[in-house]
Amino acid sequence: MLNALEVFTTVVVGVMVGVEFSVAFVMNPIFNGLSDDSNQQARSHGGRMLGAVMPFWYIGSLVLAAVWAITGWGHRGTGLVVTAAALLIVSVVMSLLLLVPINNRGKTWTPETRPADWKEQMKRWDRYHYVRVAIIIGAFALLAAALV
Structure with missing residues (x-):
C-alpha cells in the first residue's frame, strides 16, 4: 500500500511539474509572440482554465506528500x-499570496477592459511563476529520490 502511495504521489506531482513547466517555458513564450490582443486573451483563458484546476492539484499534491x-x-x-x-x-503559500491575485485580475480582462500596465503585471506573474516552478521541481526531485 505504501509503495502505491509513493508512486502515485510522485506521478501526480511530476505531472503537475510538467504542466507548470510547459506554461512557463512553452505556452507563455508562444502567447508573447502573438499580437497584444491575442496574447492577453490567451492568458486570460489559460488563467480561467488552469485557475480552476490548479488549486486542487497543488493542495492534493501536498496532502499526498503529507500522507x-x-x-x-x-x-x-x-x-x-x-x-x-x-x-x-x-x-x-506563494501561489495564494503572489500569483493568484494577479491571475484573478488577469482572467477577467478583455482587450477593451485590460489595464494599461497589463504586460507588466503578466511579467511579474511570470517571474513569480519561474520561482514556483523551481520550487515544485525541487519537491518532485526529492520525492523521486525518496523512491530509491
Missing part, C-alpha cells in the same frame, strides 16, 4: 518526503 510522510514515518527517505512537503507548502 506519505506520515504513513512512511521511520522508513528510508522520510526526510526527503518531509522536505518535499515543505516545498509544496511554500508553493501553495
Whole structure:
C-alpha cells in the first residue's frame, strides 16, 4: 500500500511539474509572440482554465506528500518526503499570496477592459511563476529520490 502511495504521489506531482513547466517555458513564450490582443486573451483563458484546476492539484499534491510522510514515518527517505512537503507548502503559500491575485485580475480582462500596465503585471506573474516552478521541481526531485 505504501509503495502505491509513493508512486502515485510522485506521478501526480511530476505531472503537475510538467504542466507548470510547459506554461512557463512553452505556452507563455508562444502567447508573447502573438499580437497584444491575442496574447492577453490567451492568458486570460489559460488563467480561467488552469485557475480552476490548479488549486486542487497543488493542495492534493501536498496532502499526498503529507500522507506519505506520515504513513512512511521511520522508513528510508522520510526526510526527503518531509522536505518535499515543505516545498509544496511554500508553493501553495506563494501561489495564494503572489500569483493568484494577479491571475484573478488577469482572467477577467478583455482587450477593451485590460489595464494599461497589463504586460507588466503578466511579467511579474511570470517571474513569480519561474520561482514556483523551481520550487515544485525541487519537491518532485526529492520525492523521486525518496523512491530509491
